[in-house]
Amino acid sequence: MRNRNRATALAGGDRLVVALMLGIPTLLHVALVWLPALASVGLSFTEWDGIGGLADIHWVGVQNYVDIFTHYPRFWPALQHNLVWLLFLIVLPTGFGLLLAVLLDRRLRFGALYQSVLYLPMVLSLALVGFIWQLVYQPDQGLLNNLAGLHVNWLGDPDINLYAVLVAAGWRHAGYVMLLFLAGLKAMDPALKEAAALDGANSWQTFWRVTLPVLRPITIIVLVVTVIEALRAYDIVYILNKGRNGLELLSILITDNIIGEASRIGWGSALAVVLLAISLGFIITYLVQVFRREERS
Incomplete structure (x- = not known):
């Protein structure tokens, strides 16, 4: 019983660590990338010199x-x-x-x-x-x-x-x-290049028909x-x-x-x-x- 509770506690701790490792970068990404991007889209329809508050932002449309x-x-x-x-x-x-x-x-x-x-x-x-x-x-x-x-x-x-x-x-x-x-x-x-060589393909044909598609x-x-x-x-x-x-x-x-x-x-x-x-x-x-x-x- 103790071993099962201990395993459950470890699993819960692992979930917390994973949640933090995924959640914190996600929040930072949203806060530093997506929110400024969305703000830029909104500000692109306004006139503002960057001085003052929201009251100084004027809507100008397109x-x-x-x-x-x-x-x-x-x-x-x-x-x-x-x-x-x-x-x-x-x-x-x-x-x-x-x-x-x-x-x-x-x-x-x-x-x-x-x-x-x-x-x-x-x-x-x-x-x-x-x-x-x-x-x-x-x-x-x-x-x-x-x-x-x-x-x-x-x-x-x-x-x-x-x-x-x-x-x-x-x-x-x-x-x-x-x-x-x-x-x-x-x-x-x-093995792909070897198969092409066995089929009689030269280096140029192998590159175009085998290497490039794989890449x-x-x-x-x-x-x-x-x-x-x-x-x-x-x-x-x-x-x-x-x-x-x-x-x-x-x-x-x-x-x-x-x-x-x-x-x-x-x-x-x-x-x-x-x-x-x-x-x-x-x-x-x-x-x-x-x-x-x-x-x-």
Whole structure:
């Protein structure tokens, strides 16, 4: 009887521990993520300078959205830059990261060293990455101009500075993508490749017909992470030139309107909602297509 009561007490204590371990992070997540997000949606329909209480908040409906789309000249260039950023990360760093993962999966000599070196930029914060590449891109004493014998203002020229920053962002992103794909390749059953080889498939055919389909769950994660990284990009651009002169991004506009000199909480919240809608649009559309393909197969 005592042993049964003791087991019941332990079970009850375990339930309490599990409830605390799940409940506290959930409450923090709701309080720090979802409630501010819902508050931003509500504030996007208001006019408020951030000073005063609730009485100073004035309802304006969808006027903030109308003004952003029609009377805010910085919005459309910023949106275009974010889409270019997204397309670049999906095509080049993601493809390069997949290539690196495939090469490292072949158990090259010093493979662990290569993996650590390639992943190292991901350990660095985007602010530090921006500082490093600021030294590389300096027009007079920069590493790139000195090595190439050029006199290019990489960050000051609005025609090229976006692509220069994309190289820096891609340098960091490729290592993360490589690690995700490499984890998927390590978990892959070697018998699948052996069966493909017995059927006469070459390396290229094995990759497209066996390896890539097996990596589909990892590919979904990589694309979702890439969309989030591209649309929330802020640190590296702000460090390089505060998001001006050709480097405007939606995240920069949100910050400028909420905590800038002319504090417009309603406008900033509306921009944040637009950015959230674009992010969810990309992610949901891709996930729906993937799940439909899986159901058909």
